[in-house]
Amino acid sequence: MTIVSSSCRICNNSELDEITYLCDSPPANNFDHTFKGQNNYQSFPLILDFCKKCFNLQLRHCLGEDLLYSNYTYITPKSDSLNKHYANLLEYAQNKILNLAESDVIEIGSNSGDLLKYFKPKVSSVLGIDPASNVAKIANNEGIETINEFFGNSLAPVILSKRDNIKLVIARHMFAHNSDPSDMIYGMKKIINDDGYIFIENAYAIDTLMHGEFDQIYHEHMFFYSVKSMISLLSNHNLYLHDIIFSDVHGGSVVFVASSKDMGQTKILKKQIEIEDSLFDEKKIFKLFLDKINEVKLFVSNEINKSKQQNLVIGSYGAPAKAFTMFSFLKLDQQTISFCVDTSVTKIGKKFPIFNIPIISENELQEKNYDVLLVNAWNYKKDILAKSSRIFKKGTKLIFPLPQPECIEL
Numbered sequence: 001m002t003i004v005s006s007s008c009r010i011c012n013n014s015e016l017d018e019i020t021y022l023c024d025s026p027p028a029n030n031f032d033h034t035f036k037g038q039n040n041y042q043s044f045p046l047i048l049d050f051c052k053k054c055f056n057l058q059l060r061h062c063l064g065e066d067l068l069y070s071n072y073t074y075i076t077p078k079s080d081s082l083n084k085h086y087a088n089l090l091e092y093a094q095n096k097i098l099n100l101a102e103s104d105v106i107e108i109g110s111n112s113g114d115l116l117k118y119f120k121p122k123v124s125s126v127l128g129i130d131p132a133s134n135v136a137k138i139a140n141n142e143g144i145e146t147i148n149e150f151f152g153n154s155l156a157p158v159i160l161s162k163r164d165n166i167k168l169v170i171a172r173h174m175f176a177h178n179s180d181p182s183d184m185i186y187g188m189k190k191i192i193n194d195d196g197y198i199f200i201e202n203a204y205a206i207d208t209l210m211h212g213e214f215d216q217i218y219h220e221h222m223f224f225y226s227v228k229s230m231i232s233l234l235s236n237h238n239l240y241l242h243d244i245i246f247s248d249v250h251g252g253s254v255v256f257v258a259s260s261k262d263m264g265q266t267k268i269l270k271k272q273i274e275i276e277d278s279l280f281d282e283k284k285i286f287k288l289f290l291d292k293i294n295e296v297k298l299f300v301s302n303e304i305n306k307s308k309q310q311n312l313v314i315g316s317y318g319a320p321a322k323a324f325t326m327f328s329f330l331k332l333d334q335q336t337i338s339f340c341v342d343t344s345v346t347k348i349g350k351k352f353p354i355f356n357i358p359i360i361s362e363n364e365l366q367e368k369n370y371d372v373l374l375v376n377a378w379n380y381k382k383d384i385l386a387k388s389s390r391i392f393k394k395g396t397k398l399i400f401p402l403p404q405p406e407c408i409e410l
């Protein structure tokens, strides 16, 4: 089911400003393993709308779970930087929340339970909630009790029957993925204590826009949260934004720290509100965003057209969700991009739907004849360049669309 909203899904304002119609694109992360071609897959418009009233940025089309997650497999990667981030969040919570040690901690979208493993020895109990049965099973097997359900207001009584002293609810990188954030906030408000806190971690809309990261716009990302829009969402449910924490994980994230009681606004939060006020003034930030998108489009299209004229073989590197938007936006398919290299075993051997670009491993790349690679996984630029001499042929031209459009010849 697809919901098309002409009004704001946070405040119901019916007068939204269209920021951009990027392109039509199929749901990201759903790879074709049937090889039946284009018939089974559909594209939907990626249109970004802005609400002047509450500063909400949303996709006009929200696809249903059946479309988004039918062939979906995502397990939180394990990495040192994530482990450090989990430890930091625990330390922050211990400093901020009185008697955290005696309280229950809930994580929504807890995946395989990695974060809750940090909290478990330091608090009274932990409880995870995740709709994906495969990851919920992993968590339960590893001793992190996990309810295998979608979280919303209707699940609150179930949680309260299991835990009754909840001082902290955490939701990491899932808030943009739900078409009804108000229902989730309402449910959170119901389960936390009067002195409880909520940590909502997400990509930061201001960074996404300022960096021109248009490929972060895909169907799973239905909302792009700023401090201002988060305050609007929370205040509808008598919750208060108290603090923000910036971190490097997932290419730059923000943790919104909300509280049941009004704990005031921290210095860093107040400063960020001022910055946002000036960026949203006369929609300055959207102009910067659209200029950057055009710059990237011109640069990459030009490089690809030049390579085609010289009969060079063009491939691409990385098959993350944002590659769907990159291919759709630049209208690239197998006619132009012969293959896409990825390291994930869940993707190798499959094809991008619609574009029909096959995904191959780094080993298979060694046997290929190619000259140019468009790097979709540009956020790993440093790592890719560090291992480039090992995985790529000498003389290969790498096209990085972002953070700055540039070509690097190896």
Ligand SMILES: [Zn+2]
Pocket (backbone or CB within 6 Å): 008, 009, 010, 011, 012, 013, 051, 052, 053, 054, 055, 056
């Ligand atoms: Zn609104």
